[in-house]
Amino acid sequence: MSSYNEEQAVTLEIIRQYFSGPGDRKQALLEIIRPYLEFRKRTDLFLEEHFADLCTAKCYQSNLSACCSKEGIVAFFADAAVNAAVSSEQSLDRITSVTSRPNTGMKCVFLTPEGCLWKVKPIVCQMFLCAAAEKQVFGGNPDLQEEWNRLEAEKKTFTWPDKPVLFDELEKIFMDQGYQSPLMYCHNSPGLMMVKKKAGLL
Numbered sequence: 001m002s003s004y005n006e007e008q009a010v011t012l013e014i015i016r017q018y019f020s021g022p023g024d025r026k027q028a029l030l031e032i033i034r035p036y037l038e039f040r041k042r043t044d045l046f047l048e049e050h051f052a053d054l055c056t057a058k059c060y061q062s063n064l065s066a067c068c069s070k071e072g073i074v075a076f077f078a079d080a081a082v083n084a085a086v087s088s089e090q091s092l093d094r095i096t097s098v099t100s101r102p103n104t105g106m107k108c109v110f111l112t113p114e115g116c117l118w119k120v121k122p123i124v125c126q127m128f129l130c131a132a133a134e135k136q137v138f139g140g141n142p143d144l145q146e147e148w149n150r151l152e153a154e155k156k157t158f159t160w161p162d163k164p165v166l167f168d169e170l171e172k173i174f175m176d177q178g179y180q181s182p183l184m185y186c187h188n189s190p191g192l193m194m195v196k197k198k199a200g201l202l
């Protein structure tokens with residue numbers, strides 16, 4: 001198993017362990033992430049309306065799937081926690097299954113013939129637009145570009161830890177229960193720690 005797959009597998013395992021603890025922890029987490037899920041829904045609608053046809057024709061029908069062609073994408077601990085909270089046990093079993101064997105292809109380990117295994121995919125994937133698609137959709141349409149910029153800015157209110165944000169909070173919830181994951185970048189990435197320090201949060 002590659003170190004990437006191992007990190008993903010370990011992270012999902014501890015999230016599932018946490019959910020199996022006392023009380024309805026999954027439901028409690030769903031309450032906390034509700035505003036984020038609402039943001040993701042609005043982003044989905046924007047992408048569906050303005051990019052789906054183009055991406056389907058350019059990438060999926062040609063099997064290029066350029067957005068998913070990296071062997072391992074950056075996923076935060078919070079990405080995995082959010083996805084686990086909204087997914088069935090069977091869906092999570094499939095993720096565990098693909099991460100527990102070597103990735104022999106050149107595409108993302110989570111990409112299957114039916115699409116991505118994540119119900120709520122990592123935020124890096126959600127917000128990625130290739131240059132060609134951006135040019136075609138936003139070119140000559142500053143209002144649409146502005147709408148996308150607002151979604152980008154809103155994303156940072158959940159992810160960028162220069163103030164208390166959901167992605168940092170989710171890591172802390174699990175850390176307070178004794179769980180550690182290499183994907184807890186808000187607590188172990190020197191760059192993000194510096195962001196928090198500069199903002200006076202440490």
Ligand code: SF4
Nearest residue numbers: 068108110111116125
């Ligand atoms: S996690 Fe899903 S959306 Fe992201 S690169 Fe992998 S297959 Fe594509």
